Amino acid sequence: MLEAHHLACQRGDRLLFHRLALAVKPGELLRIAGANGMGKTSLLRLLAGLSSPAAGSVSWHGDYIQHQRESFHAAMLYLGHAPALNDLLTPAENLRFACAVAATPASPATCSEALTRIGLQRQLPLPCKVLSQGQRRRVGLARLFLETQRPLWILDEPFTALDAAAVSDLAATLDAHCASGGAVIFTSHQDVALRTPERLLDVEAFAK
Numbered sequence: 725m726l727e728a729h730h731l732a733c734q735r736g737d738r739l740l741f742h743r744l745a746l747a748v749k750p751g752e753l754l755r756i757a758g759a760n761g762m763g764k765t766s767l768l769r770l771l772a773g774l775s776s777p778a779a780g781s782v783s784w785h786g787d788y789i790q791h792q793r794e795s796f797h798a799a800m801l802y803l804g805h806a807p808a809l810n811d812l813l814t815p816a817e818n819l820r821f822a823c824a825v826a827a828t829p830a831s832p833a834t835c836s837e838a839l840t841r842i843g844l845q846r847q848l849p850l851p852c853k854v855l856s857q858g859q860r861r862r863v864g865l866a867r868l869f870l871e872t873q874r875p876l877w878i879l880d881e882p883f884t885a886l887d888a889a890a891v892s893d894l895a896a897t898l899d900a901h902c903a904s905g906g907a908v909i910f911t912s913h914q915d916v917a918l919r920t921p922e923r924l925l926d927v928e929a930f931a932k
């Protein structure tokens with residue numbers, strides 16, 4: 725499904741990691757571990773094709789992602805660690821905008837339904853500027869309910885700022901995605917109980 729070979733990542737004058745290799749198959753859950761600043765986000769961005777490696781390559785179903793940008797981006801969902809929200813818009817308006825930009829249009833009713841499912845029913849009429857950090861994260865994560873057809877999810881710190889119930893709901897959502905043949909690559913500083921066996925890749929093992 726997704727493979728990376730001999731990846732190296734340079735940030736400023738620092739080589740964060742090199743000779744990094746990974747492969748993710750349908751149904752798999754890969755957690756990227758490492759201390760703050762070791763390059764987890766940088767690795768996710770390389771895998772999502774949002775930045776270019778100093779060396780090495782990323783392939784999707786056997787071909788380089790840069791040779792098939794459109795089909796790769798249609799098959800992949802990347803959620804960064806801070807959802808880009810317009811503070812003046814409601815959660816549903818933000819969600820609808822994010823889906824439209826990603827070429828997965830969703831109706832207002834569908835967006836409201838996803839937000840209700842993620843526990844934001846009472847915040848539906850509010851502008852996002854009054855939402856708490858955990859609620860803001862939930863707005864971003866609500867896209868997972870609308871993007872199940874994308875087989876590969878790349879998620880940066882999806883569990884951060886969520887309460888125990890939301891962590892458990894999100895874990896169930898990731899498990900369901902893997903059970904239906906999807907794959908998830910994610911970072912997390914906290915241990916989360918998932919039904920899908922978790923594979924671990926420590927970026928520090930590839931530090932220069």
Ligand SMILES: Nc1ncnc2c1ncn2[C@@H]1O[C@H](COP(=O)(O)OP(=O)(O)OP(=O)(O)O)[C@@H](O)[C@H]1O
Nearest residue numbers: 735736737740758759760761762763764765766767
């Ligand atoms: N554009 C940039 N220019 C210079 N340095 C950068 C740039 N982007 C990231 N860095 C540095 O690269 C290193 C890795 O950053 P990255 O965000 O990938 O770490 P991380 O492992 O995800 O950290 P955290 O656990 O804190 O989220 C950090 O030291 C960061 O300051």
